[in-house]
Amino acid sequence: MEQAQVFSDFLTHKGLKSTIQRKLILETFLASRSHCSIEDLYLKLRKKHSKIGYATVHRTLKLLVECGIAIEQHFGDGHARYEPVRENSHHxxxxxxxxxxxxxxxxxxxxxxxxxxxxxxxxxxxxxxxxxxxxxxxxxxx
Amino acid sequence: MEQAQVFSDFLTHKGLKSTIQRKLILETFLASRSHCSIEDLYLKLRKKHSKIGYATVHRTLKLLVECGIAIEQHFGDGHARYEPVRENSHHxxxxxxxxxxxxxxxxxxxxxxxxxxxxxxxxxxxxxxxxxxxxxxxxxxx
DNA sequence: AGGGTTTTGATTATCATTATCGATTGATAA
DNA sequence: TTATCAATCGATAATGATAATCAAAACCCT
Missing domain, CATH: 3.30.1490.190 (Ferric-uptake regulator, C-terminal dimerisarion domain)
Structure with missing residues (x-):
């Protein structure tokens, strides 16, 4: 099952809503280089959807972690980084x-x-x- | 060479001063359980020297790291933890x-x-x- | 002991993250 | 389709850990 479906099912299961922001964030996240920070994603998203808020990006990344699509990493520079989870590929x-x-x-x-x-x-x-x-x-x- | 001497030499070498706070913080740090947070040390120090400031504890721990007496650890709870360095004993x-x-x-x-x-x-x-x-x-x- | 410099302790600033809130949107049922 | 109502948005303020600031105090050298 592809990630967009996983996310959609997760939202429904939790009684949450599918919004254009959430879809856009997932899409942009998956298309980005790995290990991107919230700042990276936020700036990229502003180019497509100039009104999106920083807090929304932040909240949505937490949801992606919660449903297993992303993992959060900390490499000591004070910026959390997010990476798409790949099946059978821990590293x-x-x-x-x-x-x-x-x-x-x-x-x-x-x-x-x-x-x-x-x-x-x-x-x-x-x-x-x-x-x-x-x-x-x-x-x-x- | 014992740690008090190492610290003292380090301070002299850097043109810094030996103060009772720095001595007390080193002493208390070495006597504490390993992996203590700044908060832990601060509370313990207040019992002996009620006027000591949080900032002083913070600054001094950084100095201890800089001179190789302590190492800083992060275990994901948002509190830096400090541990005395033991010779030939990485873990x-x-x-x-x-x-x-x-x-x-x-x-x-x-x-x-x-x-x-x-x-x-x-x-x-x-x-x-x-x-x-x-x-x-x-x-x-x- | 005294003078110049560093340090202290209290406070404020900073930065990433989280919470708040009024306005808006999405999902469901009529 | 429209009404309803809870969830969400975006902006902003709050939070919490760490770092910077600054006047008063402590330290070191002569």
């Missing part, structure tokens, strides 16, 4: 401190070790975050 | 979403895989964060 991040580039990585062996660690502490994992901060290849050369 | 965290308990873990095999990931991207690691969020054994039973 973590390399974050360049210099240019801000964000590179995704997957390492199933790390995930497996994580599970071992949790098990050793009788801990039930709900989610995790794993980020490596440093310099990307371009910035390291300078 | 990461399990964070209970229910009771807030923070459990430390070390897994050299994960660190090794991290390095491999970074190398594959020509990425230079400066620091990293790795946190597993979920339920501790106590909270999972309920």
């Amino acid at each position: 973590d991040h390399l974050v360049c401190r210099e240019c801000g580039e964000i590179i995704e990585f997957e390492e199933p062996r790390i995930e497996q070790l994580q599970n071992q660690v949790a098990m050793a502490h009788n801990f039930t994992i709900i989610s995790h975050r794993h980020e490596l901060y440093g310099l990307c290849s371009g910035c390291a050369q300078k | 990461d965290h399990l964070v209970c979403r229910e009771c807030g308990e923070i459990i430390e873990f070390e897994e050299p095999r994960i660190e090794q895989l991290q390095n491999q990931v970074a190398m594959a991207h020509n990425f230079t690691i400066i620091s990293h964060r790795h946190e597993l969020y979920g339920l501790c054994s106590g909270c999972a039973q309920k």
